[in-house]
Amino acid sequence: MSEIEEIGENYKKPDKAKEYNRKKIIFSLIELGLLLSFLLILVFSGLSLKIRDFVVSFNDNPYIQFFIFILIIGIIELIIFTPLNFYIEFILEHKYSLSNQTLVAWVRESLKSLGVSVVLFLPLIFLLYYFLRNFGDLWWIAVGIMIFIFTVVLSEIAPLVIFPLFYKFRPIEDLEIKTRLTELCEKVGLKIEGIFSFNISKNTKKANAGFTGLGKSKRIILGDNLLNNFTVDEVRSVFAHEVGHYRYSHIWKLILTGAISTFI
Numbered sequence: 001m002s003e004i005e006e007i008g009e010n011y012k013k014p015d016k017a018k019e020y021n022r023k024k025i026i027f028s029l030i031e032l033g034l035l036l037s038f039l040l041i042l043v044f045s046g047l048s049l050k051i052r053d054f055v056v057s058f059n060d061n062p063y064i065q066f067f068i069f070i071l072i073i074g075i076i077e078l079i080i081f082t083p084l085n086f087y088i089e090f091i092l093e094h095k096y097s098l099s100n101q102t103l104v105a106w107v108r109e110s111l112k113s114l115g116v117s118v119v120l121f122l123p124l125i126f127l128l129y130y131f132l133r134n135f136g137d138l139w140w141i142a143v144g145i146m147i148f149i150f151t152v153v154l155s156e157i158a159p160l161v162i163f164p165l166f167y168k169f170r171p172i173e174d175l176e177i178k179t180r181l182t183e184l185c186e187k188v189g190l191k192i193e194g195i196f197s198f199n200i201s202k203n204t205k206k207a208n209a210g211f212t213g214l215g216k217s218k219r220i221i222l223g224d225n226l227l228n229n230f231t232v233d234e235v236r237s238v239f240a241h242e243v244g245h246y247r248y249s250h251i252w253k254l255i256l257t258g259a260i261s262t263f264i
Contacts, residue, residue, distance in 0.1 A: 020096045027088050031081070038080060042073070066129050070122075078114075085110070093204065101203050109166065109203070116162060124150060144260075151255050152214065159213040159221070167198040172222065180236050181220055188247045195220040197227055209235065211242040214251070 042048045055068045090106045093099035101109070124146070131142040154162075163169070172178050172195040185192055193216060200208055200223035207230060208223035220242075226235055245251060 016096065020092075020098075023092060024088075027084070027092070031084060031088070034080065034084065038077065048073075062133070063126065063129070066126070070125060098205050099203065100201060100205060105203070112165065116165065120154070148255065155251070155255070156214045156217050159217045159219055163198070163212070163221075167200060167202075169196040169198045169221070171195070172197055172227075174227070174232075176232055177222075177227070177235060180232060181239055184236060184240060184243055185220075188243055190243060190246050191218065193217065193219050195222070197222050197224055199224050201225050201228075207238070209238045209242060211239075211246055 051069055051072050052065075055065045055072070059065050059068070086106070089110075090099065090101065090103070093101070127146055128143055131139040131146070135142050178195055181195055182192075190211075192211075193213070196219055198221055200206070205225060206223070207226035208221075209226055210221045211218070212221055213219050220239065222235065222239075226238065230238070
């Protein structure tokens, strides 16, 4: 699972940076509140029951019924949240001169993200439904184990399979950067499979650095904005934050916390 440190041009202007971060937090809270409201309305207004009754009226297969039910809920959610996501991801980023995306590019990336999410999580949702139908009162144990395994596997394959769907990755050729970052990793016992740059500038002016992957997929990823606009010492300082996540096992702690919260 990647841990990303972001630095944008507006961070050189403290007032703009504070304003931007404040708005990001506000809209995140609005998004959370909207999601909770949607779920509460879905459950307590009887809307979910009406959708269920509609679905079962023309099909007897419980898994097909479940698929259509999830599809309808997903379409409603898209209709509600797309305008807000558009403002947060496109309008707000352009307002603070942090985005390089065109409208067409935003739509393309959003559709790509939706497609990846469907491929990844639809089988997971069907497994959840299977466990609910067949494991009785112990369904939550099976679900917790499933989520833990899924998270670990996803963390390992994401740098190899998923991230390249969105960005082009190339091995870093700058010997000084490779040496400085490798030395930093060695100090904390972090073994990596490589140091790569990726073309984040196609979407944003932000400069990113991260440590991503588990096992043999562990690697350092550096955004091209960071490499092109910052000194080697600055790149090292940004990445030192990410090494700290590894040093204190934050990624594994997050995975375990997520799995434990499922059991609780």
